[in-house]
Amino acid sequence: MLDTATLKTPGRAGRAGSPNLWRGRISHAATYHSKIGRVLNVSNDPRYKVRVMATMTRPPMAAPGRGVIHVWCVPLMADAPPDLSCLSASERRRLALRSGAAAERFGRAHVALRHVVSAYEGCSPHAVRLAAGYGKRPQAERGLELSLSHCDDLALVAVATSAVGIDLEPVAAAEPEADELDDLAHATLSCAELGLLDRTTAAARPALWLRLWVRKEALLKAQGVGLGEIPLYELDASREQANGLALLDLQPDDAHLAAVALAADAVRIEWKELDDES
Amino acid sequence: MSPDQVHSRLIDVLAEKRGQDRDELEAELRAAGPECPYDSIWLVKAGARVARELGFRLRPPASARMAFKSVGALAGYLSARAAEQAAA
Numbered sequence: 001m002l003d004t005a006t007l008k009t010p011g012r013a014g015r016a017g018s019p020n021l022w023r024g025r026i027s028h029a030a031t032y033h034s035k036i037g038r039v040l041n042v043s044n045d046p047r048y049k050v051r052v053m054a055t056m057t058r059p060p061m062a063a064p065g066r067g068v069i070h071v072w073c074v075p076l077m078a079d080a081p082p083d084l085s086c087l088s089a090s091e092r093r094r095l096a097l098r099s100g101a102a103a104e105r106f107g108r109a110h111v112a113l114r115h116v117v118s119a120y121e122g123c124s125p126h127a128v129r130l131a132a133g134y135g136k137r138p139q140a141e142r143g144l145e146l147s148l149s150h151c152d153d154l155a156l157v158a159v160a161t162s163a164v165g166i167d168l169e170p171v172a173a174a175e176p177e178a179d180e181l182d183d184l185a186h187a188t189l190s191c192a193e194l195g196l197l198d199r200t201t202a203a204a205r206p207a208l209w210l211r212l213w214v215r216k217e218a219l220l221k222a223q224g225v226g227l228g229e230i231p232l233y234e235l236d237a238s239r240e241q242a243n244g245l246a247l248l249d250l251q252p253d254d255a256h257l258a259a260v261a262l263a264a265d266a267v268r269i270e271w272k273e274l275d276d277e278s
Numbered sequence: 279m280s281p282d283q284v285h286s287r288l289i290d291v292l293a294e295k296r297g298q299d300r301d302e303l304e305a306e307l308r309a310a311g312p313e314c315p316y317d318s319i320w321l322v323k324a325g326a327r328v329a330r331e332l333g334f335r336l337r338p339p340a341s342a343r344m345a346f347k348s349v350g351a352l353a354g355y356l357s358a359r360a361a362e363q364a365a366a
Contacts (some may be wrong), residue, residue, distance in 0.1 A: 099309040151317065173319050183326040187336040213319060230338050 007244070058121035063144060064160050064248065067264045072157040072272045073252050074112040076150060082108045085124035109150040115155045115274055120144055135136040137165070137224060141160060147221050149258070156250075156258055163245070163263040165221030167214040171255055174206035181205055188232040196238050207257075212237050215247050222261040241265075279332060279360060285314075285353035287331070291324040292316070294347070313350035321346045325356060332360040 064070045083106050091110050098106050114125035117140045121128060131139040138146045147158040149168040158166035175181040183195055193212050200208050215237035222245050233269040240247055246267040260267060293300040307314035329336040338345060345355035
């Protein structure tokens with residue numbers, strides 16, 4: 001919810017139509033808003049009010065402590081169309097590259113990301129400033145580290161105070177055919193991981209491969225590395241630690257597997273939902 | 279197999295693995311962009327199958343980074359690898 005304060009027209013506080021007084025009002029508003037928000041509908045015509053969008057809507061939520069990741073679980077499909085008005089120009093350009101269900105999921109996931117960050121910054125999602133390079137983690141202000149993953153009808157947003165990565169995949173992505181699983185393993189697993197797969201029962205191997213995949217993706221995201229910059233088979237995700245990052249498996253629901261990686265010795269999760277905090 | 283044939287085969291495999299109608303998937307892919315971007319995990323799965331059909335096992339180096347961002351890129355990569363294999 002947004003608090004809206006409206007500056008009175010000059011006619012109430014001073015002489016109507018006084019250009020100097022009006023400029024003073026706009027200058028004051030601009031200064032006010034440079035600190036906390038945006039000025040909308042600014043006009044030099046004293047008949048128009050300057051509408052101020054105050055963006056400090058609630059106390060900021062505390063950032064996660066050391067070794068803690070807040071994982072926000074966000075359903076993506078809903079009856080009502082998503083409100084995309086808070087997306088930045090850059091996010092809209094990326095959205096325009098997609099269509100149909102993929103576009104809707106992308107839009108909802110990035111709106112959710114803004115809502116999550118707004119909870120920590122105590123502002124509206126419209127006021128959140130995010131920077132994201134192609135294939136890179138989104139960057140927020142105030143030292144928050146973020147990672148977003150979405151598939152099908154679910155998105156996960158990881159928030160931490162050190163480098164973090166999260167990946168989410170559907171359980172259906174596990175490969176049930178033994179011959180094809182063997183080819184996938186050859187294409188993506190390290191020697192240690194291949195050994196782990198060999199020591200696992202045939203029935204459990206598809207799920208294990210998927211677990212290793214999401215761990216690898218989470219590691220790559222936490223390191224700010226895109227898929228393929230390091231060959232997957234050179235990245236060993238078979239242990240709790242890899243490349244100075246702690247790994248943890250997640251299962252948000254029966255239909256998905258996920259993993260997080262954090263620049264820390266150990267990691268603890270706190271699950272969050274937008275309805276709880278927004 | 280030409281890149282276009284590999285492209286078509288990748289879509290066949292993706293549709294099978296995703297349990298989707300092939301023509302609907304192709305329309306969805308083409309609407310997303312000329313290179314048909316798609317999720318990397320499904321591209322790796324489809325790529326492993328098609329690589330086997332082309333006579334080699336998939337084990338992409340770091341330089342093949344962009345091959346797993348789209349069907350078009352993966353088709354180009356697999357077609358080139360198959361040609362190398364045949365020339366060797």
